[in-house]
Amino acid sequence: MSRYQCPIAGRCNLRKCIVGWLYAVAVGHAIGAVIMTVGADAVGLVPYHQQILASFGFASADQNALEFQRWWMALFGATLQAFSLSLLVLIYIGDRYRNPAIWGGLALVILWWVPQDILISLQRNAWLHVWVDIFAAIVLVVPLVWLWNLDRKLVQEQ
Incomplete structure (x- = not known):
């Protein structure tokens, strides 16, 4: 049994499992x-939208503000799609070429984003966003740093 044996899938090595995890996240x-x-105006999201609007002082019955919030969510979704596709491409390149700079760069991007997002969320008392950001940082940065370290050692050995 190798030192990097995957604890959850008997036949894959830990590197493959971590890369698979990153693909799943992306x-x-x-x-x-x-x-x-496509679902920013779903009925089930109305309480979420109202909570966001209330944090900005809008009445929950303000339809114009609700439409604006839905528009922002849809717009952010489109931006997140582009980020996700970029993430998929970078994971592929990092895995294919075992390039530690890719893993380090992705970790840096996340560590750049998280504190800003947390600060913005705290300004509006959006604690759900804060906890999601912290969770995202942990489940992404730890594996990215592990891959960076592993691939850095492999490059040094060559």
């Missing part, structure tokens, strides 16, 4: 982003 973001874009 695909999940892409699917979620499409849902955000």
Whole structure:
């Protein structure tokens, strides 16, 4: 049994499992982003939209503000789709060429984004967003740093 044996799937090595995890996260973001874009005006999201609007001082019955919030969510979904596709491409390149710079760069991007997003969320008391950001940072940065370290060692050995 190799030192990097995957604990959850008997036949894959840990590197493959981690890369697979990153692919799953990127695909999940892409699917979620499409849902955000096409489903921003779903009835089930009305309480979420109202909570966001209330944090800006809008009345929950303000239809113009609600439409504006839905528009922003759909727009953000489209932006997140582009980010997700970029993430998929970078994961492919990092895996294919075992390039530590890709993994380090992705970790840096996330570590650049998270504190800003948390600060913006805290300004509006959006604690759900804060916890999602912290969770995202942990489940993405830890594997990215592990891959960066592993591929850096492989490059040094060559």
